[in-house]
Amino acid sequence: MVKTALQQDRIDIAGIMANIGGSSDGAVVSFIGRARDNSGDRQVLHLEYEAYGEMARKQLQAIADDAAARWSLSSCTVVHRYGRVEIGEASIIIAASSPHRKEAFRAVEYIIDTIKERVPIWKKEFFSDGSVWVNGHT
């Protein structure tokens, strides 16, 4: 079961971790990306994520579907936020379950790497004296 979402609301980490997978899964691997309070040596006050919503949703689903098929995951949940994200809050969670652990590790790492390459979402860092768009992969 693959579920993906792009949402403005805070991510319900406890709920996602409690509901991922079933009784035949021996392994759950998760990645949580969080808004950091610094960028290089500058203090970051908060982040804002802009998304090309329709395309980002399609891409998130395609990437999760691909990973679930490739590593035979029994379930996979991916939630990415857009809009303002406060320091310490999660901007993304990826959780995958599988009978054995190697598949879940490989899948989660593939999903976050691929999201950072391909999903049309952009991060802006806000400082006390301005803001900058973060340079992504080229």
Place this chain on the structure above:
Amino acid sequence: MVKTALQQDRIDIAGIMANIGGSSDGAVVSFIGRARDNSGDRQVLHLEYEAYGEMARKQLQAIADDAAARWSLSSCTVVHRYGRVEIGEASIIIAASSPHRKEAFRAVEYIIDTIKERVPIWKKEFFSDGSVWVNGHT
């Protein structure tokens, strides 16, 4: 900050995920091992873990300390259960936070691999008609 525990109580996954790391961490990776309802083609009713408690606690702490130093984790929590574990319940959680994600992925996978090789804990699977000790690594 490295915290490890060997306990009989259920693991408070939501609490651990909520409290891991700080505001300078961009990444949290976790692994949860859960009691599966099957082993090969046999239905498993529940598990029991036996531990050499004093030695297992030392080993868990040493492995987590080693990983935290090697991958410069900002925090790492490892909790393993002993005694009876019901199907679907977590027998172990490993959660690690770091500024960037690669380190946390490498560390968590190293910790679970090493626990399964070195920490003196043994799993017994219970079926409707008996029980068996699970063969570990040799």
Place this chain on the structure above:
Amino acid sequence: MKIKIKAFANVKEAFGFDEKDLTVSDGITVREVIEQFKTICEPLNEFNGSLLYAVNEAYCPESTVLMDEDTLAIFPPVSGG
């Protein structure tokens, strides 16, 4: 024919709009649209080579020929996660 342009992040700021309807000649390519914008939008030149394109929500190369009612999205390298 008519196409829709969408822009995001600092490309949106360079353009000064996030969405615009445009009348273009039949058979125009993504590259030709971009070249036209570069003449009227100086900051776009700074993205040299790093811009990404999507037609109807799918990535495409600069050589893609646009069709009537297509939506062309123009944006910088992504930085989500």
Place this chain on the structure above:
Amino acid sequence: MKIKIKAFANVKEAFGFDEKDLTVSDGITVREVIEQFKTICEPLNEFNGSLLYAVNEAYCPESTVLMDEDTLAIFPPVSGG
């Protein structure tokens, strides 16, 4: 000298005890203790080569020489996680 033996999992079941105090001769090695147990505990032979040993809660090879008041733990390959 006196040592303490601890056994776990199916080794414990083969021994029929989880802990035992033992009087042994000075300079005895882990291997010699195991050989003695094999003569009185037939099922132990089935573990051929897979047994693990820890002295005072640290893994050690079979060649380790035991000291007075040492705790020797004998167990099968671990299977936690």
